Amino acid sequence: MDALVTLRAVTKTYRQGEVDVPALRGVDLDIAAGEFVCLSGPSGSGKTTLLNLIGGLDTPSGGHIQVAGRDLARLSPGERAELRLRHIGFVFQAYNLIPVLSAQENVELVMELQGVGAAERHARARAILAEVGLAGLEGRRPAALSGGQQQRVAVARAIVSAPDLVLADEPTANLDSENGRRLLEIMRRLNGERGVTFVISTHDPEVMAFARRLIRLHDGRIQADERRDGPP
Amino acid sequence: MSLLARMAWRNLWRNPQRSLLSLAAIAFGVTLLVFSVGLQIGGYEQMIGNTVRLLTGLAQVQRPGYLDAPRLRLDIPAARDLRARLEAGLRELAPGVVVAPRAQSFVLLSSERRSLGALLVGVDPRAEARLSSLPGTVHRGRYLRTGEEVVLGAALARNLGLAPGDEVTVLGSARDGSVVATVLTVVGVFESGARELDRSLAQMPLATFQDLFAMPDRVHALVLGEAPLDALPELVRRTRALLPPDPPLAVLTWEHIEPGVKQAIEMDFASGWLMYLILVLVITFSILNTFLMAVLERRREFGVLLALGFRHGRLLRLVLWEAALLTALGVLLGMALGAALVAYFAVHGITFEGMEVYAEQFNLPPYLTPKLTPFVLFSGPAVVLAVTLLAALYPASRVRAVDPAETTREVG
Structure with a gap:
């Protein structure tokens, strides 16, 4: 199977004052379409950096990254934004949603940028919100939703345009275990039914237990890359 | 949205x-x-x-050069006809338009006490009453009617020691070079608030002025007033079109006359x-x-x-x-x-x-x-x-x- 994401000898070094801080120290990685991958590791191991590089939010200090057949190094910032818009969905740990937009409008926002017509946008947003269990809450603003509900809206927004890849950075970190489990089940279902590729960074053992592929990072290097048959 | x-x-x-x-x-x-x-x-x-409103009017018809060098002979002939033509021609633009004829000369005014130079202006009292606010500033006596009478600026009257009812002697030169020497009755004293005017201006009926100064049917200015300010450019354009070709006449707006x-x-x-x-x-x-x-x-x-x-x-x-x-x-x-x-x-x-x-x-x-x-x-x-x-x-x-x-x- 062709890799959806390919990283070769990727390094990333941040400059903090006078000191160079390496975040990634030569990462080689292939992620195939339809995979459900967890990146785990302690804080500072490079999980978020890796996600940001794959998502084109940041540029590597060295090495090459390909996503959906596009070499990110050859793309302008505008082209990288277009790649994210068409092929990649993001879910962050917090501050995910636009506070002045309702759940429905948050989900529609990406589609509006893609030029999807209002009627179709509306229908697809309602359908996906229903799919993540938020039917009836479409008109609520984020402040009127629980943390778990907000994350489900974020997941709905990330997948509503059927992206090739969803990058989720500690999506359950701020959720209680029940809401965390529910979110993971939704992501797994979307992975299974729609074939959406998920790459999730986490500390959470429960999330790791859900993964079919678990990549452990340590000090900016891949320490282990385990494949499993399926979740418990 | x-x-x-x-x-x-x-x-x-x-x-x-x-x-x-x-x-x-x-x-x-x-x-x-x-x-x-x-x-x-x-x-x-x-x-x-x-x-x-005080004196200048919106615009004035004068002989070119008169404003800078007001010589008696730089006058407008056949003034009555021209005035009538202007009033008729401008009425469509401004129904209330007033065309006030004025003739003027520098003279020596003498009372028993002293003599002072002054600008003596012959005016049509009825036209002035409509066009100018000066008649309204007469605070002693009355404004002009007809005949051999004069109104004086307050400072001028005070300096000459004159009051309404007194007589003032006028000495000057007529258009034909003859000497003007006459006695006018002071009927009123005005206080316009404009110091220069109150100190040096006197007005008398135009007909009497024209007789005294040998200027039959001649004036130095036709003053246009009582038209909207924003109609001034059109007023000037139409006035120019109504003027006879000879002698050459100029239409000066208030901005030219009062640049200050x-x-x-x-x-x-x-x-x-x-x-x-x-x-x-x-x-x-x-x-x-x-x-x-x-x-x-x-x-x-x-x-x-x-x-x-x-x-x-x-x-x-x-x-x-x-x-x-x-x-x-x-x-x-x-x-x-x-x-x-x-x-x-x-x-x-x-x-x-x-x-x-x-x-x-x-x-x-x-x-x-x-x-x-x-x-x-x-x-x-x-x-x-x-x-x-x-x-x-x-x-x-x-x-x-x-x-x-x-x-x-x-x-x-």
């Missing part, structure tokens, strides 16, 4: 207190601008009106705009602060939007939209309030302490009336809108510095 427009609108109200304060600052500034410019323009019109008034207005206008510019800058800096804070507070949100596929340019447009909405709202509110204030005081006038005494002295209404014109209503607000939007480019440009990776790292 697109989602982006909705976002812009709702973002304004995320911090309602701050937005309302900014809105109030813009509205207050624009109200002040509209009202001040209205008052300034209204004041100028009053000033011009007073100048025009025009210069004073221009200087005041320039200094007024400097003050308005400062006001606009103060408004702009307060708005700039609001937008800058709004942008800096939302760096994380901008990071998320960039991660979703927003481009920096779109974020910049979003912030500019917010600035435009807030500014437009404040400007509209300020325009409405400013227009209401101008409209109210245009009817009721504004009186300042001590103004009544001053106004009475100058035969003016004892209040200032602002005026609402398209210029008054739109000029200041347009400047505020343009400058504020230009200023908003700075905070908006700060979104270009938002690094999505950095902000999402802060998030995660």
